[in-house]
Amino acid sequence: QKEVEQNSGPLSVPEGAIASLNCTYSDRGSQSFFWYRQYSGKSPELIMFIYSNGDKEDGRFTAQLNKASQYVSLLIRDSQPSDSATYLCAVPANQAGTALIFGKGTTLSVSS
Amino acid sequence: DVKVTQSSRYLVKRTGEKVFLECVQDMDHENMFWYRQDPGLGLRLIYFSYDVKMKEKGDIPEGYSVSREKKERFSLILESASTNQTSMYLCAGRGQGNTGELFFGEGSRLTVL
Numbered sequence: 001q002k003e004v005e006q007n008s009g010p011l012s013v014p015e016g017a018i019a020s021l022n023c024t025y026s027d028r029g030s031q032s033f034f035w036y037r038q039y040s041g042k043s044p045e046l047i048m049f050i051y052s053n054g055d056k057e058d059g060r061f062t063a064q065l066n067k068a069s070q071y072v073s074l075l076i077r078d079s080q081p082s083d084s085a086t087y088l089c090a091v092p093a094n095q096a097g098t099a100l101i102f103g104k105g106t107t108l109s110v111s112s
Numbered sequence: 113d114v115k116v117t118q119s120s121r122y123l124v125k126r127t128g129e130k131v132f133l134e135c136v137q138d139m140d141h142e143n144m145f146w147y148r149q150d151p152g153l154g155l156r157l158i159y160f161s162y163d164v165k166m167k168e169k170g171d172i173p174e175g176y177s178v179s180r181e182k183k184e185r186f187s188l189i190l191e192s193a194s195t196n197q198t199s200m201y202l203c204a205g206r207g208q209g210n211t212g213e214l215f216f217g218e219g220s221r222l223t224v225l
Contacts, residue, residue, distance in 0.1 A: 001171070008152075032212060043202060043216035044155070062185060088155065098143045098162055098206065099170065104154035 002027045006089050012051035012109045019076040021106050023089030033072045034063060034090040034100060035095070044088055044102075048074060077112045115139070116205045118217035125224050131190040133220050135203030143206035144186035145214065146170075146178065147168065148199040161186055193224045 011019040013019045025033070032051050036044035050056045050063040050072065062075040076083055086105040093099040119134035137144060145160040147170075157170030161180040175197060179187040190197055200221050204214040 034212065043219055044211045045212075046217070049212065060148055092212065093157060093170070098212075099160045099168075100147055100212070101154040101157065101171075102147075104152070 002030070002091060002093060002101050003059045004089055004091055004101055006087075006103035006106045008104055009107040010109050011106055012111065013079050015079060015081060015110055015112045017110075019079045019083065019108055019110070021074040021087050021089075021108065023074075023103055024070055024071070025089075025091050027091065028067075028070060030070075030091045032092060033063070033074050033106050034098075035061075035063060035072075035074045036088040036090060036102070038086045038088060038105065044092070076108075079108075081110050081112050084108055116203055116217040118201075118203050120220050121218060122221045123223070125193050125222065127194060128225060129190075129193050129224075131193050131222065131224075133188040133190075133201055133222070135186045135188070135204075135217055136184050137186075137205035137215075138184070139205065139207075140183060141205055141207070142183070144180070145174075145204040146186070146188045146205075147202045148172070148217075149202055149205065150199050153209050157199075158188065190222075192222050193222075195224050198222060198224045 030065040035048040038044040056063045060077045064073045088105045089103040090100040093101045115138040147155045159178040177189045186201040203217040207213045
């Protein structure tokens with residue numbers, strides 16, 4: 001069974017710092033990787049996805065993928081209190097890629 | 113974007129009751145999902161459906177069944193609710209694009225007494 005591992009945290013960073021969130025996955029055949037953000041009491045929402053090795057940047061967010069090490073990370077630059085949330089890493093559950101398997105999430109707290 | 117609506121935000125049921133959780137999406141898309149979310153256990157896939165009357169078991173299907181009679185509606189059924197099924201249930205639909213993005217409903221908080 002596929003597994004996605006994340007450090008549950010909490011990860012605490014001061015406002016303006018870089019927050020680094022990490023995720024490892026068990027299936028070497030996984031091709032795509034997703035980062036969802038979930039605010040307290042809300043549903044998850046997609047913030048980044050990445051298919052290829054290397055970095056993908058979107059505003060203050062950078063996803064980094066290393067397939068050889070089976071490792072994907074999310075960097076948040078210039079962290080803001082509004083970034084305080086739980087961040088979920090996910091990979092496809094099957095070859096068709098229809099369903100996703102989620103890690104348990106890392107809780108990020110950004111202090112002002 | 114896909115809009116996913118769950119009919120009940122909060123439900124309280126008794127052990128042994130039959131429970132229906134309803135989910136509707138507003139896009140003509142095949143894939144729909146039911147997850148449950150529990151503290152310390154994260155999001156776990158219960159069932160998903162890739163077309164009308166088609167369903168696949170997820171990681172924790174025991175004690176649950178699903179119904180997909182129309183493309184826009186995907187129901188989760190607890191045939192005989194138990195206290196260990198007290199949880200937040202999240203329905204999701206998959207977007208049209210090839211990103212694989214899932215769009216979640218607001219969730220249904222079920223308490224079984």
